[in-house]
Amino acid sequence: MARYQVILAYDGSGFQGSQRQVKIRTVQGELENSLRQLGWSAKSVLMAGRTDTGVHATGQVAAFDFEWAHGSSQLLKALNAHLPPDLAIQNLTETSADFHPRFDASARRYVYKLFCDPIRRPLREKLAWRVWPALNEEALQPAADLFLGTHDFGSFGSRTTPNGTTVRKVTKAEWKKMPNGEWQFEVQADAFLYRMVRRMTFVQVAVAQGRCSLEDVRKALSTPTALLSGLAPAHGLTLIEVTYESH
């Protein structure tokens, strides 16, 4: 018996989130199904974190114990042969028996993609949020800078455990313009609250559209009394990396 660590990529549009739920198509459920087709019989795999319905990933991490005699690269191929087209293992390695993809993670990194356009673009809108009216693009990075460091993000997301803290440490918050005109918001933190990136993105877009001010963002960070109501759509968001100290 060995413990394996896998990096997963998925198109979130066909899944009701990452976490297994009875009778619902989830990433965890599909991964467990493909393992069972190879004879795996444990109760569940371990996941690094939960992504919401519609959120994509290229760097989700999972781990499981499995008795497999044919080597890691054969296991990757066999699992991918059983997984559906919208979910695939990108990398598979043997890891230590006590590795836990959630508790051992030191950071998570997401990218949120958007573009400004008054007209619907069916192909671009598959993986990016179309935003209109146009943004004052120079307002994006100053808003992002406010998130850097340790803050109580209680206005930006709900706690992930019943009595958990809403304090998180953001170590990267960077807007980049891509060659195709798309804007990408890349954000890294030790961990994220539920829907935190989508609220952060929504608020920054609101600032760049002149619907709220940097001062409003500062206030939401300093007095986390209620959740902000705006939420950027799920389909623009991708979990791209989970970091482990020892890796």
Added chain:
Amino acid sequence: MARYQVILAYDGSGFQGSQRQVKIRTVQGELENSLRQLGWSAKSVLMAGRTDTGVHATGQVAAFDFEWAHGSSQLLKALNAHLPPDLAIQNLTETSADFHPRFDASARRYVYKLFCDPIRRPLREKLAWRVWPALNEEALQPAADLFLGTHDFGSFGSRTTPNGTTVRKVTKAEWKKMPNGEWQFEVQADAFLYRMVRRMTFVQVAVAQGRCSLEDVRKALSTPTALLSGLAPAHGLTLIEVTYESH
């Protein structure tokens, strides 16, 4: 009554092609439905060309006659409000009463996207063909060059009218490597036979994988006796432009 010309974009994955068919979801059918919701009652719209099931477009052209009193930009907005998320009008202009999007077109331009990877990438594979084994990338452009000019493409596609010619004139056939590592094959001709771009792409990939030679391609062009069997998948293909002399 005026004639309007529209440029259409669509995600082909949800359509069984562009051409109207009874009880089947097509691009033409959806466009006609949205027009009817605004009071249009003609029998059908005119389309520049047919795209197969799964083929995308950012530059498909259609035309229709319509009595509309509120201006072109309001008509665009009203139609897009009725069209489904995977189909949208990108541009709408009033045109001459005798404009025909198919017969007046002087050229069509397509892009086929692919990338080389041994591992499934669910997000990239939405709009590009994943190819493996790796390509000898330097073999792509010499293969494309063979298509340039006027040839009988009878090996590469079926005729579009019962007794029509299979001779076509290719005016552009260019491979480009994109910043994200993807390869794009851009091809323009006066018109295309059915599935011609997908067969052209398949053959070029076969050459770049060493499974056939430039000489085989030359032979298929000089002796068009039977259709080539290989077909690149539909989801990598996008119709990007239809050209009209007077525009």
